[in-house]
Amino acid sequence: SGLLGGVGIDRYVTVNIQGIKSLVDALGGITINVPKDMKYTDESQHLYIDLKAGKQNLNGEQIVQYLLYRHDDLGDIGRVQRQQLLMRAFVEQEVNVGLLSRLPKILSVIQSHLDTNLSIEELVALAGFATKTDRAGVQMLMVPGRFSDSKDYKASFWLPDQDAIETLMAKHFDFGQNTWQIENADSTFLKVAIQDSTGDPSAVEDFANTLSRAGYRNVQVYKAWPEPLEVTTLIAQDGDVKGAEAIRQFLGFGDVLVESTGSLQSDVTIRLGQDWLSKKNQSGGEFKSF
Incomplete structure (x- = not known):
């Protein structure tokens, strides 16, 4: 290809x-x-x-x-x-x-x-x-890119990002780039989007603050997920499994899935489930990583 x-x-x-x-x-x-x-x-x-x-x-x-x-x-x-x-x-x-x-x-x-x-x-x-x-074993990727604007074409197109494609191929197919730098990247620089499925605004705010205290520098709240979830899901939006897994290990809960159904502006989209509320309650309102 x-x-x-x-x-x-x-x-x-x-x-x-x-x-x-x-x-x-x-x-x-x-x-x-x-x-x-x-x-x-x-x-x-x-x-x-x-x-x-x-x-x-x-x-x-x-x-x-x-x-x-x-x-x-x-x-x-x-x-x-x-x-x-x-x-x-x-x-x-x-x-x-x-x-x-x-x-x-x-x-x-x-x-x-x-x-x-x-x-x-x-x-x-x-x-x-x-x-x-199992569900985590099925990985789905989308060609990285951006929407075209009026300077590119009159019609709307998805324009591939060749640098991001090379990174994706190195991560998932061990193809092209030297993967050492990718494997050892600092996960705190990841762009993280939070999608709430709990219906509790304070839970979202507490979660965002928890990530910020852990050193994650680029955290945003994305539109709510319409389906209530029991288990928090971490979506590796561009296939960054290691980045998503690093967050999951810090949290001590949640499932990591590789698919492109989250925020296009994120590296990892986190859909908050009821397990986050349970962890918060167990820790008396002050979350500590497990």
């Missing part, structure tokens, strides 16, 4: 939008948290989107609406984030008797809509591996 600095791509998988619709229906729907009401009509494209906010089980047609919606602050990048959230939902789909009974239909969908150079044996092996992999 020229965009990724020349790294070789040995295998590929592509699936069209009809394939996603059919796969979701074959699975019996997918549970997704729709962050806000999504309503849009485009007669010229026969595109009709009408979804209500909230956590719900969506069928194939509704999932396509969820993926195609672009009328939010992030436009096409918002679509990329929702694609990753859908992939995460696929990974976390519970394997039960009902799902196993649908396997023939699922396999039929895959054969009809999947384009890949993986052999049947490799697909079966990967499927078996996926069932044994």
